Amino acid sequence: YSAVPADPLGSPTLPEKTTEFALHSIPAWIHKVALHHQVNPVSVLARAKSLYAEQKEILDRADIILTTCACARDSRLDSTCLNITQLIVDEAAQATEPEAFIPFHRLASVEPNAQLQPKHRRVVLIGDHQQLGPVVVSNTQALALSMFERVAKSTAPILLQMQYRMHPSIRAFPSLHFYNNQLVDVYTPPRRTLHWLIPEGAARG
Numbered sequence: 035y036s037a038v039p040a041d042p043l044g045s046p047t048l049p050e051k052t053t054e055f056a057l058h059s060i061p062a063w064i065h066k067v068a069l070h071h072q073v074n075p076v077s078v079l080a081r082a083k084s085l086y087a088e089q090k091e092i093l094d095r096a097d098i099i100l101t102t103c104a105c106a107r108d109s110r111l112d113s114t115c116l117n118i119t120q121l122i123v124d125e126a127a128q129a130t131e132p133e134a135f136i137p138f139h140r141l142a143s144v145e146p147n148a149q150l151q152p153k154h155r156r157v158v159l160i161g162d163h164q165q166l167g168p169v170v171v172s173n174t175q176a177l178a179l180s181m182f183e184r185v186a187k188s189t190a191p192i193l194l195q196m197q198y199r200m201h202p203s204i205r206a207f208p209s210l211h212f213y214n215n216q217l218v219d220v221y222t223p224p225r226r227t228l229h230w231l232i233p234e235g236a237a238r239g
Contacts, residue, residue, distance in 0.1 A: 086110065103129055106137035119155050126182040127161030130168040134159075134181040159185065164212040196220050 060075050064082065068075035090110045093099060099114065103123065121141045126134055141155055163183035170177045185191070193213065197205055198220045209217035 090114075101137075103133045103136045106140055111140065120158075121156070122158045122160065124160045126159040127163040127180050128166060128168060129180060129182075130170065130177045131179065131181045131184070132177070133168075164208075 060079050064079050065075050068078045071078075090113070093110055093114045096114065099111065101108070101111075118140050121137055123129070123134055123137060138157070141157060159182050161180070161182045163180060163186055167183065168178060168180050193216060195216050195218050197217050200219075200221065202219045202221070205217055205219060209215050
């Protein structure tokens, strides 16, 4: 690596005295990036750490953070989420239960001395277990039951009855068979005619 002249990432390459220990202590993905761009891996590591610090600073100033369940474990959120009070998991019925538990770790990380009581913290799961559930490619279906469905079976979830998307004739089946006929149409289908098929000047009945 010491023979690489210039670093496109903006950091000067290190001299040949870069120790073998330093190179071996760098993560494998850093080596792959350095090899791909023909730059010194130590400078890539330095740039990665700089970006990490910049991103963490931005997250520390944020009032609302959007992330996937898996990325909620990212270490850049460690200081940001110390005083988290509201956790909303959208499409919760499509997440496996272990996956849905990851952001719960952030809610539980409230410091003991923080001015927050348990009643001030809230978790909202949004989803529909009557639709597509977690996609599990396995011989066992142990993970097929989502946290949302497990909770919905033991409590009375809030049903959003107003539907804005489907034509009433399409809505009728799922409403009857999955939602106890509780869906209410807000969508009003427009009156459609085939006037463009009628020849000009033809009599209209």
